[in-house]
Amino acid sequence: MNSRTVADLLSQDITIPEVDIKGWVRTFRANRFIALNDGSTLQNIQCVVDFENFDEALLKKVNTGAAIHVKGELVESLGKGQNVEIQVKTLEVLGESDPETYPIQPKKHSLEFLREQAHLRTRTSTFSAVMRLRSALSFAIHKYFNENGFYYMHTPIITGSDAEGAGEMFKVTNLDLNNVPKNEKGQTDYTKDFFGKETNLTVSGQLEAETYAMSLGKVYTFGPTFRAENSNTSRHLAEFWMIEPEVAFMDLPGNMDLAEDFMKYVLQYVLEHNGEDLEFLDKRQQDEDKRKPQAERNPMTLIEKLKFVTENNFKRVSYTEAIDILRNSKPNKKKKFNYIIEDWGTDLQSEHERYLVEKHFKCPVILFDYPANIKAFYMRLNDDGKTVRAMDILFPGIGEIVGGAQREERLEVLKQKMAAIDIPEEDLWWYLDLRKFGTAVHSGFGLGFERLVMFVTGMTNIRDVIPYPRTPQNAEF
Amino acid sequence: MNSRTVADLLSQDITIPEVDIKGWVRTFRANRFIALNDGSTLQNIQCVVDFENFDEALLKKVNTGAAIHVKGELVESLGKGQNVEIQVKTLEVLGESDPETYPIQPKKHSLEFLREQAHLRTRTSTFSAVMRLRSALSFAIHKYFNENGFYYMHTPIITGSDAEGAGEMFKVTNLDLNNVPKNEKGQTDYTKDFFGKETNLTVSGQLEAETYAMSLGKVYTFGPTFRAENSNTSRHLAEFWMIEPEVAFMDLPGNMDLAEDFMKYVLQYVLEHNGEDLEFLDKRQQDEDKRKPQAERNPMTLIEKLKFVTENNFKRVSYTEAIDILRNSKPNKKKKFNYIIEDWGTDLQSEHERYLVEKHFKCPVILFDYPANIKAFYMRLNDDGKTVRAMDILFPGIGEIVGGAQREERLEVLKQKMAAIDIPEEDLWWYLDLRKFGTAVHSGFGLGFERLVMFVTGMTNIRDVIPYPRTPQNAEF
Numbered sequence A, B: 001m002n003s004r005t006v007a008d009l010l011s012q013d014i015t016i017p018e019v020d021i022k023g024w025v026r027t028f029r030a031n032r033f034i035a036l037n038d039g040s041t042l043q044n045i046q047c048v049v050d051f052e053n054f055d056e057a058l059l060k061k062v063n064t065g066a067a068i069h070v071k072g073e074l075v076e077s078l079g080k081g082q083n084v085e086i087q088v089k090t091l092e093v094l095g096e097s098d099p100e101t102y103p104i105q106p107k108k109h110s111l112e113f114l115r116e117q118a119h120l121r122t123r124t125s126t127f128s129a130v131m132r133l134r135s136a137l138s139f140a141i142h143k144y145f146n147e148n149g150f151y152y153m154h155t156p157i158i159t160g161s162d163a164e165g166a167g168e169m170f171k172v173t174n175l176d177l178n179n180v181p182k183n184e185k186g187q188t189d190y191t192k193d194f195f196g197k198e199t200n201l202t203v204s205g206q207l208e209a210e211t212y213a214m215s216l217g218k219v220y221t222f223g224p225t226f227r228a229e230n231s232n233t234s235r236h237l238a239e240f241w242m243i244e245p246e247v248a249f250m251d252l253p254g255n256m257d258l259a260e261d262f263m264k265y266v267l268q269y270v271l272e273h274n275g276e277d278l279e280f281l282d283k284r285q286q287d288e289d290k291r292k293p294q295a296e297r298n299p300m301t302l303i304e305k306l307k308f309v310t311e312n313n314f315k316r317v318s319y320t321e322a323i324d325i326l327r328n329s330k331p332n333k334k335k336k337f338n339y340i341i342e343d344w345g346t347d348l349q350s351e352h353e354r355y356l357v358e359k360h361f362k363c364p365v366i367l368f369d370y371p372a373n374i375k376a377f378y379m380r381l382n383d384d385g386k387t388v389r390a391m392d393i394l395f396p397g398i399g400e401i402v403g404g405a406q407r408e409e410r411l412e413v414l415k416q417k418m419a420a421i422d423i424p425e426e427d428l429w430w431y432l433d434l435r436k437f438g439t440a441v442h443s444g445f446g447l448g449f450e451r452l453v454m455f456v457t458g459m460t461n462i463r464d465v466i467p468y469p470r471t472p473q474n475a476e477f
Helices: A005-010 A058-061 A109-114 A127-145 A206-216 A252-273 A275-290 A304-309 A319-327 A350-361 A411-420 A425-436 A449-457 B006-010 B058-059 B113-114 B125-147 B206-216 B252-273 B277-288 B301-312 B319-327 B352-360 B410-422 B425-436 B451-458
Strands: A016-029 A033-037 A045-048 A065-075 A084-095 A172-173 A199-203 A218-227 A239-248 A313-319 A365-373 A387-395 A401-406 A443-447 B016-029 B034-038 B045-048 B065-075 B084-095 B171-173 B199-201 B216-226 B239-248 B315-318 B363-371 B387-395 B401-407 B443-447
Touching: A005 A016, A005 A045, A005 B451, A016 A045, A016 A084, A016 A172, A033 A065, A033 A239, A058 B084, A058 B239, A065 A239, A065 B125, A109 A127, A127 A218, A127 A252, A127 A275, A127 B206, A172 B301, A199 B034, A206 A218, A206 A239, A206 A425, A206 A443, A206 B065, A206 B125, A218 B216, A239 A252, A252 A304, A252 A365, A252 A387, A252 A401, A252 A443, A252 A449, A252 B252, A252 B277, A275 A304, A304 A350, A304 A449, A313 A350, A319 A350, A350 A365, A350 A387, A350 A401, A350 B443, A387 A443, A411 A425, A443 A449, B006 B016, B006 B045, B006 B084, B016 B084, B034 B065, B034 B352, B058 B410, B065 B451, B113 B363, B125 B216, B125 B252, B206 B239, B206 B425, B206 B443, B239 B451, B252 B277, B252 B301, B252 B363, B252 B387, B252 B451, B277 B363, B301 B451, B315 B319, B315 B352, B319 B352, B352 B363, B352 B387, B352 B401, B443 B451
Parallel strands: A045 A084, A313 A365, B045 B084, B315 B363
Antiparallel strands: A016 A033, A016 A065, A033 A045, A065 A084, A172 A199, A172 B171, A218 A239, A239 A443, A365 A387, A387 A401, A401 A443, B016 B034, B016 B065, B034 B045, B065 B084, B171 B199, B216 B239, B239 B443, B363 B387, B387 B401, B401 B443
8 A cells, every 4th residue: 555645645744756646536627637535534635637748538537436546746736725736747547437427426416316326425525524423433432431441242133032122123034934934823933933033133232231231340332223113204214323331330320420421522532533524514514504594594503512512511400300491481381392391201302302402501411310101111210119210311403312221220120110011021031130140230321323423413314324224115235 | 430440459559548349249258358350350359358347147148249339448468369458348238149049150160051141151250351352352443443544334234235145144024924915926025024125134244345445445344244054063153243344446465464464453452451361361271271182282372372463474375376285285195184185276174274374384374366266256356367366364273364355346347247146237236336437446354253252262162252142043132
């Protein structure tokens, strides 16, 4: 790899007599200025061709999307928009790109169109910025946990347990669907299937993560999870990635401390490392906003929104307090909310969460002690018998971004809660074992990775923040 | 989180009047010495109880596996085996562990038994060391790629393409298997399925990774992959994790440079950061070896084997040369190999690979330019028309650990190779697009993560290096 990257060359402030670079043509202006990109940075490097010294047939092949190899001199640029440029000495076209058929032309394409060209869409500035940020966020997450004594754990993707109840599951099978074997009762005979029983794609690694927390202390998962829900919205995917830390001997306040510190760290990381991509997306959002009616515009720019999180303390408020605030709020009294808050016990909608963050507290908010009956069975029951030690973190523009809880560590209470929703003890014998042998207070939370990437990039459709989105009727590529 | 970790306390060389620690009891000796572990390190901290000052009923609950909370003074230890210990002032049992029923007793359990207790097996020294190393290796991989300008990419798990042909695939469906909808031909009507077509679990993210390499330059995947093969061996899993880097403008020698540098980096990382766990597993392997006949013992200790990789240059040898060497080798002539090498074109077995590494070259080996007909369709055909630009990296004790190639970048050649094995062009239209628009030399490789963890930990059954192994007839937990 003797070639340099565009990022490397653009960071030079000296003249270099011989440079060698490969990349793809973004534009070729006036038969003279090639904007070359190689993915190493949002920026292109300008390659200046003295067209009189080059074969016309060769220059005809310098089209948008073509792969080229340039050698020349890196010099100070006299034009504006860049500090340095390459005076091209030799030019080779490695792979052509027919302008008649190449889908990614140097003009504005709709996001919908680009979704159909998902294999080429990272050749645009917007998607390359989004995917570089997705990568940086992933690394920041691993780095945070590594620096804080957590172990990364790969929880299983194929699961024989369907007890978590977080949503509808996909079946995994290698039975011949044209000829499904049946048992005596005329039902599918799963004993003939690969695993000898019914198996599904995981909806969460939490329960397995708890097993490792109760031996290794601090662990986290970061892996794909699945929902077979027929939700064709801009916020749902059938396949998405989740981060789930789980910590032994940590109670709910400790969980809040961890989540706040973690979220601030990863956002601070991209503010420090990905300024160029963030500024580009910030400007993109502002441009989009200009075309919208005032009421639909973002109250903050993208970067302001990230700093709103990193520079504010998260306000901790009980669900009960929050209901009081919402019930007495202007939009509730004036019936501006789509869902009017009346009684304690109702689940909050995104409009309520955003009101609390953006209008009432003007900072990120952590709600805790939710009604037991709107939360999962494994959350620790409070002494009041009606709330659980759950927490949700609410962010501007998006509402809930993190959901977590202190886990029910008491064997008898857990058994009762499982019985109440008909989860057989034998299905989760291993999960109950954690409460039989050396049980202790422990807590954790879950963060949907694509929700985080949406928050950071300002993209409003979840299909635009994952390389190849899986949604109802769509598993292309 | 005011409590400290065992790792933190053991690193102290001063007396601390008040320390506070939570963890699990490994052993309780002579009603006096508690060996406490919290997963933060392989080591236990010794907590010394003056039993005359504690309630006998309380001390009776200090059993192996119990979770306890200890407060006391950290002092220099007079006993051997540790520098510091805790003189216990208060002791609380958080969660008991009935010695009659707790499966993990302080004695040697078989690996087979522990596999059935996979939710508890990280409470043993061996499995906690293995899983800490697994975590450290994961982090080292992300760190290496991040430092070298690669972007992490999440390739899809559910795939609509089954073209890669790397092995049998699991079906993903939400059809009712008791009542599979049929089309006019009497076949399964996949248009009624969630994605509107037949979908499977991925066998590799490579093809999708190529799409991102051809825009972002340097990318890698690190995610789960699947094989529905009925192989009940110590080397096969139905679900395992793979690392697949892919780099634009990189040829096969560049690919070898990358793979060698990468492998040395991650091994060096654990040698530097995980000495304690490695030494434990090194000793474990030596102890195991002592019970084996001489011929079956490991020729190197675990740590020697890691240094064999980090301290040697990898020898690069063509497949054709390797066949010559093997054909003329003593074990081949004396028919000591299980598979005798006769003709050019045969695939190598682990015994041949190990011979080349351990006996002939005495260093890691990279074989390249394999016969086209034993390698995948997407590998670049050499001018000889019969070999492809493939490479395999061979390690001691294990044979092949990395497989990679320069990819076929020429549209017409790729089409011919697909046609020859009946892959319809419309199935991989997007993959062909990469060769239509701005094609260029590019390369990458794949590393099975569990093979790496086996190599590093010395564990000989792949089920012992992943938290919850999925194998035929087994999807427990």
